[in-house]
Amino acid sequence: xxxxxxxxxxxxxxxxxxxxxxxxxxxxxxxxxxxxxxxxxxxxxxxxxxxxxxxxxxxxxxxxxxxxxxxxxxxxxxxxxxxxxxxxxxxxxxxxxxxxxxxxxxxxxxxxxxxxxxxxxxxxxxxxxxxxxxxxxxxxxxxxxxxxxxxxxxxxxxxxxxxxxxxxxxxxxxxxxxxxxxxxxxxxxxxxxxxxxxxxxxxxxxxxxxxxxxxxxxxxxxxxxxxxxxxxxxxxxxxxxxxxxxxxxxxxxxxxxxxxxxxxxxxxxxxxxxxxxxxxxxxxxxxxxxxxxxxxxxxxxxxxxxxxxxxxxxxxxxxxxxxxxxxx
Amino acid sequence: xxxxxxxxxxxxxxxxxxxxxxxxxxxxxxxxxxxxxxxxxxxxxxxxxxxxxxxxxxxxxxxxxxxxxxxxxxxxxxxxxxxxxxxxxxxxxxxxxxxxxxxxxxxxxxxxxxxxxxxxxxxxxxxxxxxxxxxxxxxxxxxxxxxxxxxxxxxxxxxxxxxxxxxxxxxxxxxxxxxxxxxxxxxxxxxxxxxxxxxxxxxxxxxxxxxxxxxxxxxxxxxxxxxxxxxxxxxxxxxxxxxxxxxxxxxxxxxxxxxxxxxxxxxxxxxxxxxxxxxxxxxxxxxxxxxxxxxxxxxxxxxxxxxxxxxxxxxxxxxxxxxxxxxxxxxxxxxxxxxxxxxxxxxxxxxxxxxxxxxxxxxxxxxxxxxxxxxxxxxxxxxxxxxxxxxxxxxxxxxxxxxxxxxxxxxxxxxxxxxxxxxxxxxxxxxxxxxxxxxxxxxxxxxxxxxxxxxxxxxxxxxxxxxxxxxxxxxxxxxxxxxxxxxxxxxxx
Ligand code: SF4
Numbered sequence: 177x178x179x180x181x182x183x184x185x186x187x188x189x190x191x192x193x194x195x196x197x198x199x200x201x202x203x204x205x206x207x208x209x210x211x212x213x214x215x216x217x218x219x220x221x222x223x224x225x226x227x228x229x230x231x232x233x234x235x236x237x238x239x240x241x242x243x244x245x246x247x248x249x250x251x252x253x254x255x256x257x258x259x260x261x262x263x264x265x266x267x268x269x270x271x272x273x274x275x276x277x278x279x280x281x282x283x284x285x286x287x288x289x290x291x292x293x294x295x296x297x298x299x300x301x302x303x304x305x306x307x308x309x310x311x312x313x314x315x316x317x318x319x320x321x322x323x324x325x326x327x328x329x330x331x332x333x334x335x336x337x338x339x340x341x342x343x344x345x346x347x348x349x350x351x352x353x354x355x356x357x358x359x360x361x362x363x364x365x366x367x368x369x370x371x372x373x374x375x376x377x378x379x380x381x382x383x384x385x386x387x388x389x390x391x392x393x394x395x396x397x398x399x400x401x402x403x404x405x406x407x408x409x410x411x412x413x414x415x416x417x418x419x420x421x422x423x424x425x426x427x428x429x430x431x432x433x434x435x436x437x438x439x440x441x442x443x444x445x446x447x448x449x450x451x452x453x454x455x456x457x458x459x460x461x462x463x464x465x466x467x468x469x470x471x472x473x474x475x476x477x478x479x480x481x482x483x484x485x486x487x488x489x490x491x492x493x494x495x496x497x498x499x500x501x502x503x504x
Numbered sequence: 505x506x507x508x509x510x511x512x513x514x515x516x517x518x519x520x521x522x523x524x525x526x527x528x529x530x531x532x533x534x535x536x537x538x539x540x541x542x543x544x545x546x547x548x549x550x551x552x553x554x555x556x557x558x559x560x561x562x563x564x565x566x567x568x569x570x571x572x573x574x575x576x577x578x579x580x581x582x583x584x585x586x587x588x589x590x591x592x593x594x595x596x597x598x599x600x601x602x603x604x605x606x607x608x609x610x611x612x613x614x615x616x617x618x619x620x621x622x623x624x625x626x627x628x629x630x631x632x633x634x635x636x637x638x639x640x641x642x643x644x645x646x647x648x649x650x651x652x653x654x655x656x657x658x659x660x661x662x663x664x665x666x667x668x669x670x671x672x673x674x675x676x677x678x679x680x681x682x683x684x685x686x687x688x689x690x691x692x693x694x695x696x697x698x699x700x701x702x703x704x705x706x707x708x709x710x711x712x713x714x715x716x717x718x719x720x721x722x723x724x725x726x727x728x729x730x731x732x733x734x735x736x737x738x739x740x741x742x743x744x745x746x747x748x749x750x751x752x753x754x755x756x757x758x759x760x761x762x763x764x765x766x767x768x769x770x771x772x773x774x775x776x777x778x779x780x781x782x783x784x785x786x787x788x789x790x791x792x793x794x795x796x797x798x799x800x801x802x803x804x805x806x807x808x809x810x811x812x813x814x815x816x817x818x819x820x821x822x823x824x825x826x827x828x829x830x831x832x833x834x835x836x837x838x839x840x841x842x843x844x845x846x847x848x849x850x851x852x853x854x855x856x857x858x859x860x861x862x863x864x865x866x867x868x869x870x871x872x873x874x875x876x877x878x879x880x881x882x883x884x885x886x887x888x889x890x891x892x893x894x895x896x897x898x899x900x901x902x903x904x905x906x907x908x909x910x911x912x913x914x915x916x917x918x919x920x921x922x923x924x925x926x927x928x929x930x931x932x933x934x935x936x937x938x939x940x941x942x943x944x945x946x947x948x949x950x951x952x953x954x955x956x957x958x959x960x961x962x963x964x965x966x967x968x969x970x971x972x973x974x975x976x977x978x979x980x981x982x983x984x985x986x987x988x989x990x991x992x993x994x995x996x997x
Contacts, residue, residue: 237798
């Protein structure tokens with residue numbers, strides 16, 4: 177692994193312009209991914225994690241706009257409209273496999289479409305390669321499946337096909353936006369295993385975007401916890417699970433038992449993620465934070481480095497603010 | 505590929521449902537038989553088809569005053585020599601009574617019977633062609649398509665059970681066949697009966713002198729006028745004094761109304777298709793581009809279309825037809841081409857409004873993002889991944905707009921604008937007959953009026969049927985809004 181991160185997102189700002197206000201969906205997100213690493217971006221729905229994923233791929237549509245920060249891919253800033261040069265280096269797998277596949281084309285057609293662009297394969301060669309890819313992602317009877325339409329596949333199989341489609345671009349980084357949320361628990365585990373396998377074989381870096389702490393625990397090396405458009409804690413996965421530093425992370429961890437029902441959204445945290453419309457003047461978690469104290473409502477917390485490489489943006493860890501300044 | 509779709513066709517063989525059974529041609533190679541059938545059907549009309557194609561070519565060349573006109577005219581003459589089996593020459597209905605029997609008609613039958621046979625043959629032929637196309641589709645579905653089922657099959661099945669839609673399809677089919685086979689359907693021709701009526705002669709049995717006489721068609725027309733009651737009219741399904749059969753009666757000028765209507769249907773259909781085709785082209789491209797880029801691009805289009813919609817369509821039509829009267833554009837196809845252009849210019853906005861929603865909806869689907877993420881070109885994404893989802897809406901709104909266009913053309917001709925005489929147009933027939941609606945010559949206005957209503961209803965019904973087939977949950981509120989828009993548009997022009 178080289179020193180330079182594969183992908184480095186710095187102070188990313190994505191703003192959606194509506195008639196009434198400017199919504200800061202992503203408000204200064206910073207994190208990095210090294211080659212072959214699996215990094216998680218975890219948060220509730222509405223926290224800005226999906227917009228972050230879309231930004232990395234250059235898929236932010238109007239009225240949204242990237243208004244600040246940089247997304248460095250191997251040191252090159254993608255936000256300066258360099259996505260076209262790196263198409264295929266970064267691939268994405270979306271949440272709902274049935275929605276990621278165009279129902280009017282066969283699985284093979286869609287994989288071949290990517291192969292034509294990125295590996296200049298067509299005709300027989302493309303079909304053969306598509307079948308190989310389907311086999312790689314563990315789809316049985318691939319030569320037949322390649323001619324089937326998306327509706328003929330089960331959810332799990334369809335998600336495998338989507339992953340095959342992403343792999344057809346021969347990417348270095350795979351962004352997985354809630355890749356298992358729409359699937360049954362048993363299928364979830366299989367897809368996670370598959371991703372782990374692929375990563376080991378192909379030295380792929382993976383960015384996992386999810387609300388599910390369970391997925392993070394199973395699949396990632398490093399975690400960024402995102403809340404209201406900001407990363408509030410970053411830490412190696414194991415350390416984070418052992419000693420969560422931010423009250424929000426602790427709340428998320430308490431919600432793990434609920435993960436058997438994929439639809440359930442973190443029932444233990446009361447309230448909703450606020451939608452930032454301007455610069456932060458307080459801790460955005462304060463209204464829901466069980467440990468909030470006075471300063472939390474008047475000071476925006478900065479990241480404080482903790483042991484190891486980890487850091488958290490919480491005034492509890494700011495020696496100048498909180499009484500003890502100790503982590504719990 | 506052959507090996508790949510093997511299993512699915514095997515599966516289909518196992519369960520022979522009545523439907524699949526009926527598609528099985530009793531032969532080893534159904535495709536060959538199918539192609540053979542097609543060739544056989546084509547042979548009936550090869551002459552007419554060749555003449556038609558060459559005529560279009562030479563008209564275009566002449567209009568653009570390009571060289572090679574003479575050469576093409578040569579081909580045209582040659583094309584006319586090719587036989588056409590379903591033509592008026594093969595089954596003639598024009599003849600005369602020589603005192604003992606009919607001379608010159610098909611097998612010596614009465615003109616009305618001869619004409620009836622020809623009309624029946626033409627429609628049978630058209631049905632056969634339609635049946636052949638359906639057979640082809642089933643063959644493809646059974647033998648060549650890899651999947652046993654696709655979502656489109658459900659759409660077709662739902663349409664097959666939609667009575668109102670089928671009614672629309674039947675009406676539209678009759679209308680289109682009338683337009684396509686217009687020259688063969690009329691009891692006489694536009695050239696002989698209208699354009700050059702004084703250059704053509706007609707043989708008839710003169711009851712007073714008990715002998716066979718000849719007369720110029722123009723003069724015969726003068727004696728066959730429908731201008732009132734009794735002696736002054738030739739009504740539907742009647743003969744005039746010259747032994748000519750008039751299925752729909754005659755016009756106040758003594759010309760044959762059925763011939764007029766048959767040829768008029770052609771011009772309505774051509775203008776309708778051309779204008780709808782152009783609006784569909786413009787509206788689809790704009791809807792796709794707007795939905796793909798969103799934001800300001802989309803907003804710009806809203807502004808432009810609002811601007812176009814704010815222009816009063818009827819005034820614009822009257823103004824442009826008057827201003828451009830003497831230009832070469834107005835000369836193309838008796839002014840029909842110009843009309844189509846104006847309709848397209850004012851009509852695309854309605855179509856675009858209807859397509860914008862569905863297009864935006866599709867653009868939110870994740871497979872669009874997936875295609876973008878692996879670097880597919882915007883144009884390809886629009887064509888391959890978005891267009892298929894709005895083609896259904898294109899059919900719906902295209903069908904409804906076509907009805908609107910037909911009303912609009914008729915309305916303009918009624919006012920004496922648009923298609924220039926003597927080219928027949930339905931609206932002009934309504935206009936010609938309006939003085940006589942309270943007399944025995946009521947047929948002149950009533951028949952074309954009813955036909956316009958029927959055809960427009962047919963196109964709307966077809967549109968309704970397609971919509972319900974595509975989206976079975978489409979609610980009554982939505983359909984009211986659509987009908988209102990179509991009716992409003994027809995009324996406006
Ligand atoms: S800064 Fe205060 S409110 Fe915010 S997370 Fe820390 S303790 Fe809670």
